[in-house]
Amino acid sequence: MRRAIAIIAVLAAGLLVWFLLKPQGLRLRIQSRILDENRTLLVRLPRDYETSGRPYSVLFILDALDRPSAYGPSFYRVAARVEGMAREGIPPMILVGVVNTVRARDMLPVKTQYEPESGQAAKFLEFFAQELIPHIDAKFRTTGERLLYGRSDSGLFTLYALLEKPDLFSAYIASSPTVGFCPDSVEVKAERLFESHPSLKKNLFIIYGDDDITWAKDFLPDVVELIRDLSPENFRFEAQAVPKGGHIPKSSLDQGLRFVYSGADRRDR
Numbered sequence: 001m002r003r004a005i006a007i008i009a010v011l012a013a014g015l016l017v018w019f020l021l022k023p024q025g026l027r028l029r030i031q032s033r034i035l036d037e038n039r040t041l042l043v044r045l046p047r048d049y050e051t052s053g054r055p056y057s058v059l060f061i062l063d064a065l066d067r068p069s070a071y072g073p074s075f076y077r078v079a080a081r082v083e084g085m086a087r088e089g090i091p092p093m094i095l096v097g098v099v100n101t102v103r104a105r106d107m108l109p110v111k112t113q114y115e116p117e118s119g120q121a122a123k124f125l126e127f128f129a130q131e132l133i134p135h136i137d138a139k140f141r142t143t144g145e146r147l148l149y150g151r152s153d154s155g156l157f158t159l160y161a162l163l164e165k166p167d168l169f170s171a172y173i174a175s176s177p178t179v180g181f182c183p184d185s186v187e188v189k190a191e192r193l194f195e196s197h198p199s200l201k202k203n204l205f206i207i208y209g210d211d212d213i214t215w216a217k218d219f220l221p222d223v224v225e226l227i228r229d230l231s232p233e234n235f236r237f238e239a240q241a242v243p244k245g246g247h248i249p250k251s252s253l254d255q256g257l258r259f260v261y262s263g264a265d266r267r268d269r
Contacts, residue, residue, distance in 0.1 A: 064097025173256030180215035209245025
């Protein structure tokens with residue numbers, strides 16, 4: 001009985017946080033010709049956006065959730081956490097959460113037997129390049145610095161975005177990316193990327209748990225080693241395997257932002 005009451009209290013507290021934070025955000029819709037559907041965007045502007053008059057970097061958050069669920073915290077909770085990192089030197093940013101419609105279709109670059117609708121990540125990436133990013137840049141004051149954060153399958157999409165369109169974002173944060181769906185493809189694309197971009201200056205942060213799911217932990221070490229061996233001097237890269245950590249470590253985004261904004265001109269090996 002006490003345990004049930006405790007669980008209800010925790011859920012109630014989470015919903016209260018969601019209710020209090022939600023009004024500070026915007027809910028937008030964008031009609032995509034490429035995807036042939038309407039997509040929902042959850043947007044959180046910096047607190048001084050209306051008065052500062054200055055532009056801001058944009059953090060795109062995949063798998064955005066309108067409210068807390070078994071899959072993770074709400075977008076608004078994540079946004080509040082990012083804002084709270086200002087004391088650590090993380091600058092205020094425009095946060096754009098992209099709500100899913102058909103997740104496997106958009107996030108997975110290859111078709112798998114487990115997800116019949118998978119394999120259209122290329123189209124989803126074109127949606128970002130041709131429609132979503134231009135829409136955000138036109139609607140808000142942006143600097144041109146863009147970050148992409150994804151987890152699990154959307155972490156794989158984050159890596160895919162780097163490998164296919166390295167100039168689209170400045171920094172890529174991938175939590176427990178499921179590279180096991182297409183490890184050979186990821187490695188081939190990585191080899192081609194660094195061969196064709198010998199002066200590539202980007203930030204990539206990968207994090208996963210020692211006790212992560214098979215699609216991540218069994219394949220990521222080889223991918224990490226390859227990136228470390230082939231990436232050029234200006235490419236900032238860090239990979240963390242969290243001891244006793246499971247799938248999508250809770251500190252993923254925090255750690256990724258700390259890495260991106262550490263300000264150190266170094267290669268993390």
